[in-house]
Amino acid sequence: MEFLADTVILSRLQFALTAIFHMLWPVLTTGMAIYLIVVEGLWLKTRNKNYYYHARFWSKLYVLNFGIGVASGIPMEFQFGTNWTPFSQAVGDFFGSVLGFEASMAFMLEAGFLGIMLFGWERVPPVVHYFATIMVALGANLSIFWILSANSWLQTPAGGQFIDGHFVVSDYFQAIFNPFMLNSVLHMFFATLETSLFVIGGISAWYILNQKNSEFFALSLKIVLAIAIAVTPLQIYIGHLSGEQVYHHQPTKLAAMEAQWETIPAGESPAWSAIAIPNDRAEKNDWEISIPGLLSYILEIKPQLSEPVLGLKEYAPEDRPHQIGLIYYAFRIMIAIGFFLAGLMALTTLQWLRGKLSPDKITQQRWLLRIWMLAAPLGYIAVESGWIVRCVGRQPWTVYGEIRTVDAASNLPAANVLTSLTAFAIVYSILFVFALYFGSRIIRIGPNFNLPVPGEEIAEELDTTPAEHRPDSRPVEAQQ
Known part of the structure; x- marks a missing residue:
């Protein structure tokens, strides 16, 4: 229990707790905002009320996640001034500015239009409301840009x-668009979108499986699937590009991700370690299953390496990551989930092409619907695993190659940090329980088909088409 007396370890644990908990909520809001743009746009184009009711229903889950994300995100940023004061003093001219940009450009934009998106359906014209939805989505995803730009700067x-000991900015654009930035932003953007798609798809599958508004939620499942066809393979490709960046810019992190202790010279075709038991103390893997020749294809899409892969033994223990097992398996969990979701997308698309997702047959695909329900939380696990690889793998540096983590932490009494860590754990546990309760309540109640549709009365007055010739735009359940 020596770690309980170590201020640096406790400060790291506290930041890890707040970051992991906070990440659960903006992951869904940033991705679901894109989905809301799609369904509201389809409603404006087709005037099919089913799309309108989808926008109203899913926006309830959006605002729940938004509220908890705000509540959990603010304390996380305050830690830069409490637990990480030397770090803030050293890099605040740039890092603090970027976090300020995120608050003023992204968060304020999202918060400013959120009220119109939620409560303006009958108070503003539909086009104005759609503009508000787009601005909310833009604000949410601008947060990804600024946060990932700041974190990428820590990497490169x-x-x-x-x-x-103080970072002096000479070129803000070069700092913002650092070598890690572009792929990091894209990787996180598609991660949030993919996670949101499979959450929406999993909830839709639950409704269909329980025969509650089955045809209505079959529509949301198909929309999700249509978007996922493009998103899932793109995410895998961008993940590969991110791995290439680690290969070229952070060799110690790559060695930790692969539990590679010995250097692999250029020109070889090394095996890829699929499962292993890394032993930090002995500097070896106690047990391992590997696939011959695969690592060079993963890193360079070539049969042989053009550059060496440096092993962990090339670096002094104080200059390389520890917790190799955590980094190693977090990386493989992320990869496995990415390919599993892509496989589920391909399988579901095949069933769609075979006509198995038609209104009269989709309820019979119980095995497929159960897999979608199982897949709903997997995106969260993949995102959290990716951040573990990204941040734990950067150790022992806060700013890679420049500021060590031990030098970035505030000199606080360990007891004080332990108290705040315990308080955060209790409060966040309570918040998590409340989120699950209200989220499940929203899902149990389901969509409200009695909500008035904006412009419906005017449209009916202007429509001179005989009633028997008008397309039926009632909710699908009402048509049965």
Whole structure:
């Protein structure tokens, strides 16, 4: 229990707890905002009320996640001033500015239009409401840009130099668009979108499986599937590009991700370690199953390496990551989930092409619907695993190659940090229980088909088409 007296370890645990908990909520809001744009746009184009009711229903889950995301995100940023004061003093001119940009450009944009999106359905014209929805989505996803730009700078600092322990910015654009930034932003954007799609799909599958508004939620499942056809393979490809960046810029992290202790020279065709038991103390893997020749294809899509893969033994223990097993398996969990979701998308698409997702047959696909329900939380696990690889793998550096984590932490009494860590754990546990309760309540109640549709009365007055010739735009359940 020596770690309970170590301020640096406790501060790291506290930041990890707040970051992991906070990440659960914006993951869904940033991705679901894109889905809301799609369904509301389809309603405006077709005037099919089913799309309108989808927008109203899913926006309830959106605002629940938004509220908890705000509540959990603010304390996380305050830690830069409490637990990580030396770090903030050293890089605040850039890092603090970027976090300020995120608050002023992204969060304020999202929060400013959120009220119109939620409560403006009958108070503003439909086009104005749609604009508000787009602005909410833009604000949510701008947060991804600024947060990932700041975190990428920690991975590959650029745009200035450290003078007497203080980072002096010479080129803000170079710092913002650092080498890690683009792929990191894209990887996170598609991660949030993919997670949201499979959450929406999993909830839709639950409704269909229980024969509650089956045809209505079959529509949302098909919309999700249509978007996932493009998103899931793109996410895998961008993940590969992110791995290439680690290969070239952070060799110690790559060695930890692969539990590679010995250096692999250029020109070889190394095996890829699929399962292993890394032993940090002995500097070896106690047990391992590997696939011959695969690592060079993963890193370079070539049969042989053009550059060496440096092993962990090339670095002094204080200059390389520890917790190799955590990094190693978090990376493989993320990869496995990515391919599983892509496989589920392909399988469901095949069933769609075979006509198995038609209104009269989709309820018979019980095995497929159960898999979608199982897949609903997997995106969260993949995202959290990716952040573990990204941040734990960066150790022992807070700013890679420049500021060590041990030097970035505030000199606080360990007892004080333990108290705040315990308080965060209790409060966040309560928040999580309340989120599950209200989220499940929203799902149990389901969509409200009695909500008035904006512009419906005017449209009916202007429509001179005989009633018997008008397309039936009632909710699908009402048509049965």
